[in-house]
Amino acid sequence: MMVTSLTKSISEISGNRDTNLSNDFFLPKGEQMENIISIKDVFYKYPGSDNYAVNGISLDIKANEWISIVGKNGSGKTTLTRLIDGLEECESGSIEIDGVVTDEDTIWDARKKIGIVFQNPDHQFVGATVEDDVAFGLENQGMPRDEMITAVDRALKMVDMQDFKKRDPQSLSGGQKQRVAIAGVLAIKPQIIIMDESTSMLDPEGRKTVINLIKQLRTEQNLTVISITHDIEETQLSDRIIVLNSGKIVKDTVPADLYNLGPQLIEYGLEEPFTNLVAAGLQDVIDFDGYITEKGLIAKLCELNSKK
Amino acid sequence: MSGLGLADVSCTIESGQFTAIVGKTGSGKSTMVKHINALLKPTSGTITVGDHQITPETDNKNLKPLRKKVGMVFQFPESQLFEDTVEKDIMFGPKNFGFTEAEAKAAAEKMIEVVGLGPEYLKKSPFDLSGGQMRRVAIAGVLASDPETIILDEPTAGLDPVGRKEIMDLFKAQQQKGKTIILITHNMDDVANYADKLMVMHDSRLVGLGTPQEIFNDHELLEKNYISLPQSAIFAEKLADKGFTFSKLPITISELTAEIKEQIHGD
Amino acid sequence: MDKLIIGRYLPGDSLIYRLDPRLKFLITFYFIGIVFLANNVASYAFLLVFVLFAVYVSKVNLLFFIKGLRPMFWLILFTVALQAFFTPSNDPIWHWAFLTLSKDGLVIAAYIFMRFVLIIFISTLLTLTTTPIEISDSIESILKPLKVVKFPVTQVALMLSIALRFVPLLIDETTKIMDAQRARGVDFGEGGLIKRIKAFVPILIPLFVSSFSIAYDLAIAMESRGYKDGEGRSKYRVLNWSKRDNWTIVFMVLVTAILLLLRSYR
Structure with missing residues (x-):
């Protein structure tokens, strides 16, 4: 028992771990998952700007995948998600959502499949009370009132905010507001949830609850998660990390591979994983080669400690 | 809303020190620091800043000398920018505090460098800058009045990791x-x-005061969940579970690696 | 900000809270209209009794209403004084230059004062017991017939409710910006008028900037949640007309009848 866990940990330490591990975890062998989002050669330039904010991006995202999009501010992360949701229209290229190419006519149906939770909890709260806000998306779809009542209750229950139904937004904490925003998104039963730096303005407690909530909902509701973030811990939850720089994809890889880059991560608007920093500080004691998980690091240190 | 924003807080902050204040959202941290430059006045008690005293009777006039000494960087300070050029905005505070035009200009030229932006930014409109750059301009605007004490309310909130570190290093340099x-x-x-010092707030009260090392070793504060540990300390605790022993709880990465080395090489 | 009672909602529960907001809204305006029908001591006394009865039924502390008068104090004093001193009379009690004080004048001044009190009390009662969103729903419901002439009733109502939703946020924002500028040495109560007005520039500009950024973010968020142009939407919040609302109408008819009776009584 001891031995097996140790060897497993050591295999985790070695940089060249099987890159398909995380995908295999969710996909039974031989079953090919459909692309829920398929982006082809997309270009976009903001009016009045000379540079392309999105400069030729092609990207396929599979159903139930958790994708982190990272990159420095201004690298095109938010623009990309806005293009996916049709909030901006691409200059050239195409975006397919659940098999349908989006255009002016199909975008409204596509939006029913996508929910976005934005950065500032105060700037996305439309309703005067929690329940009103959750109902907003349903009202837009013209759902009959009695159906809305069940849908709102169901969504609030999923984010554990049912006791706050009648409260006004000003009386909620940042984390609670974001949970309401998530409920508003869940109410329309989307297939894709986009987190646009949704945890960056929260305190550590709020951040933890929101991340755990998304983790849990992703499995329960079979959601595809696209998360824009600067938080290295958040990226560790994802199956795949897309690095953007000046509107281009410069890396598309699994977390462990990306963390191998070490100090170069800073160029991508990320900090190094804590374990990397510790390992770097222990360089003269032991050779570390690239990214190491916490479990792996602890195992390695225990091994050394017992040898002395 | 009734109840006290602050209840029975007594403490001394030594000059030249770097004091951190932690506590849950709503624990009274912001309320407390607003008393230091009389944005709020106590309902009872006194605050002494250098040779200024703030009491419930303190008049709202003549607070300028105090506010010149105590600079304050609010949460998301970029929202305080309003002038049409970066230079004018940085000069705004100094001029209010009686700097001459030339002195204020010199302060702006100096501070724009201190916050890591070049002089070419001075003539730009603050509203054409990125969020991170606006934050730096706002900080320059506070530093330009040459305050003796600088109060920072989550100055790095919403910044990316690189920006965070640069801003924190900037303030450390100011302390030096x-x-x-x-x-x-x-x-x-x-x-x-x-x-250097850490204050812990909870429910409007000051529940802990000491060096970070002391506070992070305070089991009562940890058990009551008033504070959490830094990553290095959490990692050290995990190692301790596996048989490592630490002479003291490491709270920074360099302390952690030093302790580990000693453990592995030591006897 | 705490001083302003008019326009503020006070959470609570009583018969008045539970009345259909449309009815409350209409009764308030109806009452303001019939205040002008009162023409003698008896009719004013009756209306005062009615308002005090409504306050009693609402279970809201009377002090809130008296506080509600405060911001209007100077306006009331000025109007009342104007009536008292400038009512021409053949039988003055006191006379000096162009000022005349007479019994008639004092009575009219007292009536004017009563009108102020009655109108302010009843409108305070409406806002204290009705959430802003209920008021905006009422306006939407009452204006519905205007849809016939292509007036965008639903859009206007949504705008109104969003505006109301963001008032507390903007108040917070204003306080924060004021604190930040005070910390940078702005003194809002200092100097002459021009200097005082100028002191508000550092507040107004950041406030505009942040309002625009909120508006932009909100528009994006609304569109991403499928908001198109206000048509084809269903409504989650509904207003419920109940029996007690019918009884309230009957009661108001009675009040009007008694008022008309007292009015003709000399």
Whole structure:
């Protein structure tokens, strides 16, 4: 028992771990998952700007995948998600959502499949009370009132905010507001949830609850998660990390591979994983080669400690 | 809303020190620091800043000399920018505090460099800058009045990791120039890396005061969940579970690696 | 900000809270209209009794209403004084230059004062017991017939409710910006008028900037949640007309009848 866990940990330490591990975890062998989002050669330039904010991006995202999009501010992360949701229209290229190419006519149906939770909890709260806000998306779809009542209750229950139904937004904490925003998104039963730096303005407690909530909902509701973030811990939850720089994809890889880059991560608007920093500080004691998980690091240190 | 924003808080902040204030959202951290430059006045008690005294009777006039001494960087300070050029905005505070035009201009030229932006930014409109750059301009605007004490309310909130570190290093450098720094934060790693003293607030009360090392070793504060540990300390605890022993709880990465080395090489 | 009672909602529960907001809204305006029908001591006394009865039924502390008068104090004093001193009379009690004080004048001044009190009390009662969103729903419901002439009733109502939703946020924002500028040495109560007005520039500009950024973010968020142009939407919040609302109408008819009776009584 001891031995097996140790060897497993050591295999985790070695940089060249099987890159398909995380995908295999969710996909039974031989079953090919459909692309829920398929982006082809997309270009976009903001009016009045000379540079392309999105400069030729092609990207396929599979159903139930958790994708982190990272990159420095201004690298095109938010623009990309806005293009996916049709909030901006691409200059050239195409975006397919659940098999349908989006255009002016199909975008409204596509939006029913996508929910976005934005950065500032105060700037996305439309309703005067929690329940009103959750109902907003349903009202837009013209759902009959009695159906809305069940849908709102169901969504609030999923984010554990049912006791706050009648409260006004000003009386909620940042984390609670974001949970309401998530409920508003869940109410329309989307297939894709986009987190646009949704945890960056929260305190550590709020951040933890929101991340755990998304983790849990992703499995329960079979959601595809696209998360824009600067938080290295958040990226560790994802199956795949897309690095953007000046509107281009410069890396598309699994977390462990990306963390191998070490100090170069800073160029991508990320900090190094804590374990990397510790390992770097222990360089003269032991050779570390690239990214190491916490479990792996602890195992390695225990091994050394017992040898002395 | 009734109840006290602050209840029975007594403490001394030494000049030249880097003091961090931590506590849950709504624990009274912001309320407390607003008393230091009389944005709020106590309903009872006194606050002494250098030779200024703030009491419930303090008049709203003549607070300028005090506010010149105590600079304050609010949460998301970029929202205080309003002038049409960066230069004018940085000069705004100094001019209010009686700097001459030339002195204020010199302060702006100096401070734009201190916050890591070049002089070419001075003539730009602050509203054409990125969020991170606006934050730096706002900070320059506070530093330009040459305050003795700088109060920071989560100055790095919403920034990316690189920006965060640069801003924190900037304030550490200010401390080394003799400024007193008071930092409100949720980030325990920043506390461990930068602070000399740590104050813990809970429910409007001051529940802990000491060096970060002392506070992070205070089991009562940890058990009651008033504070959390920095990453290095959490990692050290995990190692301790596996048989490592530490002479003292490491709170920074360098302390952690030093302890581990000693353990592995030591006898 | 705490001083302003008019326009503020006070959470609570009583018969008045539970009345259909449309009815409350209409009764308030109806009452303001019939205040002008009162023409003698008896009719004013009756209306005062009615308002005090409504306050009693609402279970809201009377002090809130008296506080509600405060911001209007100078306006009331000025109007009342104007009536008292400038009512021409053949039988003055006191006379000096162009000022005349007479019994008639004092009575009219007292009536004017009563009108102020009655109108302010009843409108305070409406806002204290009705959430802003209920008021905006009422306006939408009452204006519905205007849809016939292509007036965008639903859009206007949504705008109104969003505006109301963001008032507390903007108040917070204003306080924060004021604190930040005070910390940078702005003194809002200092100097002459021009200097005082100028002191507000550092507040107004940041406030505009942040309002625009909120508006932009909100528009994006609304569109992403499928908001198109206000048509084809269903409504989650509904207003419920109940029996007690019918009884309230009957009661108001009675009040009007008694008022008309007292009016003709000399």
